[in-house]
Amino acid sequence: MSAYEKELQACLPDLWRYGYALTRNRDTADDLVQDCAERALRKRRLWRPTGPLKPWLMKMLLNLYRNQLRSQSRRPVLVELAHDNSAAQDPLPAKLALGETARAIQTLPEEQRQALLLVVLGGLSYKDAALALEIPQGTLMSRIARARAALRSEMSPSNPNEKQAGS
Amino acid sequence: MNQAPDHISQDMLHAYVDGQLDASDIELVERHLAANPEIAAEIADWQAQNAALRDLFPSPDRLPEISALAANHPHVPWRSVAAAITMLGLGLAGGWYGHGLLANRPQNTEIVANLVREAIAAHVVYASDPVRPVEIPAAQEDLLVKWLSKRLGRALVVPDLSAQGFKLVGGRLLSAQEGPAAQFMYQNADGERITLFAVRADNGQMAEFEFDSNGKTNSFYWQDEKLRFALVGDLPRDDLNKLAVSVYRAFS
Known part of the structure; x- marks a missing residue:
């Protein structure tokens, strides 16, 4: 794994968490993170952001999310009603x-x-x-x-x- | 709440709650809180909010592996978005195919979907921005064209759309999946805005027009040897179509 890939991997948990909190849906968070990571890997060859990777990734995730918000605004939104058992105890x-x-x-x-x-x-x-x-x-x-x-x-x-x- | 002394700003209180304060400032804030129970109660509430958010949205128990992604699996995210894009070839304007557009070449659906999505997202964000819709205004058109051409590595022009009542507002540089992207914004007398989104195309292929409607917002996508384009606006299809033809001609 290259240094870039390691850096990217290290950002994924927080990316996912942010995506999850925005969408309240684990599957959607998975998709957002997957899409983000793929883009980041593809873009690496063309262009590498100056400075830290994480804000750039978050920006990408936000753009994907905002766009999705838009396209979903005319469709029913699927929201996970049952949260996991983290609060059960x-x-x-x-x-x-x-x-x-x-x-x-x-x-x-x-x-x-x-x-x-x-x-x-x-x-x-x-x-x-x-x-x-x-x-x-x-x-x-x-x-x-x-x-x-x-x-x-x-x-x-x-x-x-x-x-x-x-x- | 009580007025904080000069050396304790609201921002410092937030930074305290978010763990973004250095040790000496933490001490200052804590002394301040000890002396101001009302403020301390507010800060405790903020901390409780943070804790609740972290509980509500815990860290993931599984994550995509970078190595797997790097192997370039044929994962197709956003299938629904791609599927929503209707692939309509439009042989509308006279002499259309005479310009060398290939009518039957299958297009890379994912690339088109991505570009259209990015163009629409950029349109939504900036066309509705009352304060700073563009980075460089139309008054500096020469500078705008020179700058964006340089960044895209392609000679750009600003199409004249005044025949359809649209005047240039200006433009900005954006980052698209395929690299730097130029966005030109136009506006008519009614304040309706349309944006032209262009990124560099490297495969030297041409592609026909594709129409995509996202409810209110319509877009056309096409590609010539040098650039991929998307024209986006909340306009009826026919009006946007005419504008797309003008833009296409300006670049050919």
Whole structure:
């Protein structure tokens, strides 16, 4: 395995995780990662990005995902309803909190969702995430801030003071 | 929330939660949180959000092996996308085949699907961008053409589509699967935008027009000896067809 292939392989878990969180579907995440990796291998001969590989791969995955979003917008979307058993051993409140988070994350505007998940699950630095999303870092930070504020008020609707504080 | 002191910014609080802060700043933030329980509660919520997201979307238990991919298995992703592209040869404009387009050559479906997909994605992203739809505006057309021609390694022209009421907005360089891609954007008096997407073609083949409709957005794909093209717009097929013919003529 070449150094490039090793670097690529090392990026796959986070790529998959980001793809999974965006699509909420394991099979779709598989396809996204597969497509990304194939492109990265094919492109290597023509062009190699300067700097780290990961933001470039994430950008590719995002492009694939956005395009898919578009083509799916007129078709019913398949969403995995049953999550795996990762939460099964947890006590009930924890499971409820997870379900709430899952619902709340869906209510975020797409651009905020993409930014927050890229940092939390994609494991990119703010600088690299801004690069992958092709936005200034300040824009990234404000999207993340808005996403967190929205999630917070979404998940504690019983506390009006929190909502006030988030605005 | 309370105003943070000058040396603790909102960004630092986020960086703290995301593990992107260095040790000395971590100490500063923690001291700040200890003194401000309200802010500390907010930060704890952010941390809980992160933890919940990681629990919800755990790492994969299986992954494609790079070595297997490198062996170039005939995996065809996006079958549905490829299948959605209707392969319609259009012998429309007079003298069409006289220009040497090969009517019956089977095309590489995957390449076409990829290019059309990338062209549409780029169209969607930039045609709707009110702030910066292009990198280089039409006012600097010469620079635009020179730059994109250089990057693609092919002489480009900006087709004149004023007969159909479309004026150049400008263009940008994009990265497509096959290499650097040029995108020219045009706009009519109604504010409708169309984009022409071009990448270098290296096989010296020609290909006929193909029409693809994705609900509202239509596109035409074709190829000459030097370039592959996709013209994308939210226009009726016939209108886009006429524009495609003008573009084709400008490059032949």
